Structure formats: C-alpha cells, structure tokens
Amino acid sequence: MTDAARSTLADVAAYLDDLLRTSEVPDYRGAMNGIQVEHVGPVMRCAVAVDASTRTIQGAIEQRANLLIVHHGLFWAGAQPIRGHVYERVRRLLTHDIAVYASHLPLDLHPVVGNNALLARELGLAPASGFGRFESIEVGVKGSCDPATAVLAERCEEFSRREGGRLVAVGVIPERRTTRWAICTGAGASSDALREAKAAQVDTLIVGEGPHHTAIEAEELGIAVLYMGHYASETLGVRALGAEIERAFGIPWSFIAAPTGL
Numbered sequence: 001m002t003d004a005a006r007s008t009l010a011d012v013a014a015y016l017d018d019l020l021r022t023s024e025v026p027d028y029r030g031a032m033n034g035i036q037v038e039h040v041g042p043v044m045r046c047a048v049a050v051d052a053s054t055r056t057i058q059g060a061i062e063q064r065a066n067l068l069i070v071h072h073g074l075f076w077a078g079a080q081p082i083r084g085h086v087y088e089r090v091r092r093l094l095t096h097d098i099a100v101y102a103s104h105l106p107l108d109l110h111p112v113v114g115n116n117a118l119l120a121r122e123l124g125l126a127p128a129s130g131f132g133r134f135e136s137i138e139v140g141v142k143g144s145c146d147p148a149t150a151v152l153a154e155r156c157e158e159f160s161r162r163e164g165g166r167l168v169a170v171g172v173i174p175e176r177r178t179t180r181w182a183i184c185t186g187a188g189a190s191s192d193a194l195r196e197a198k199a200a201q202v203d204t205l206i207v208g209e210g211p212h213h214t215a216i217e218a219e220e221l222g223i224a225v226l227y228m229g230h231y232a233s234e235t236l237g238v239r240a241l242g243a244e245i246e247r248a249f250g251i252p253w254s255f256i257a258a259p260t261g262l
C-alpha cells in the first residue's frame, strides 16, 4: 500500500489500465476508456458511479472526492458544444478539481472486477465461458445450473430492486427450469445475442435491457429473458474498482447511487 496523499491520477490510472487491459480491449467510439478529465490532485478520495452525469458529479462533490470513476463516460453523445448541461458537468468538475476515469467494455468483461462476472456471482451462478461476441472479445459470461427459472427471476428481481431498478421477465413459466444461462449486462439483448444464445443452447438470458423486438424473438426462440434494467445490471464493477483502489493505494471511496429507472 502506498501513501494515499502521494498517489497521483497517473499512478491510479496506470494501475487501472493495467488491471483492465484498457489499451487491448476494443470498444464503441464514444467510450473513450481511461482518463477523460485530469485534475491537479493528488487523489484524495474516489467516487464511483455507473454514469458520468450532473447527479454523480454533484455526489462526488458532496463526498469531497476528487476522482470520479465511471462505467459510462462523458462522451457517449460524440462531439458537442460545451454548453447547457454539458457545460454544467465540465464547470463542476473543473471548479472542484475532479478527475474522471471511465471503463466501459474493459470493465464489463473482466473476470474478477467485471460487471458480468460479479453479477453472475451475485445471482449464485458460476461462469464457465464467455458470451456476447463484440469484435475480438466476449463481453458476457455463460454457464450451466439447475434452478427453476422463476427462482432465478426472483434473485434478479431482488437485486434489481435493491439498485433502484425493476425486473421485466419474458418467458418465465412455472414449470420451466434453467439449465444453461448467459449474462450480458447493460444493453445486452439483441437479435445477435439471441442467435448466439440459441446456438449455445442457452435457455435463459439475463441482461440489462434490450429493444422491444428482442422480447418477441425470445418468445419465438423459446428463450426466457430477464431484463434487470441497464443501470441496475452495471452497479457492481465500479464498486469493485473502488475497493481495488483502496486496497492498492489506501484511497477511500464511495459509491454514488443515481438510478435512472431504466
């Protein structure tokens, strides 16, 4: 453990980039993984949150944190003028000397601190292999088990509620049992994911969210889908990063809850 008072943003970011293999993992254009905003520092306290938003930046200010670690960074919407709510985010960050570090797919797929691995563990499921192909990587996880699908749905419902979400379950009928499951957090339901699930004989797909047509396709393919809410499904990874930074650098952290209801 190093002295928290002397840990710089560069130290913490280098540690996270190495842990998460930031430079090796492909991602969407707007993800911009790594340091998104610098500060004068050093890092005194971390706030971790699912999204970089005015609410979570305000939460960081209230916690007196000067590093905000998020899963969804500031640049999803692409290039835009720094005006209105975008200006407000930047103004608060710079006024309070708060740095931002983002990790999207590198955090989703990490076998220990990743959203998918941790959600599986939370639901009592043991991943056996990857699921959810994106370019050269698999974002999610899959495995085998034998609970009644309704029991698994209850576990998802309980977790989702705790994180401010709401479960939407498709294809969960009383006699149904889950033998092969797959998890893909966030916007994990898609036609491609359902095709991949069918090919892998997955009978239950657990996701954050997905478009309306995925519920119809799932029903026709005979796959149960548990939509836990995008936000709720991705609260575990950033918490694990907070704990990891405390362990490595002795820097205290707190989770800023800001559920969107979706």
Ligand SMILES: [Zn+2]
Pocket: 072, 185, 186, 187, 230, 234
């Ligand atoms: Zn997401």
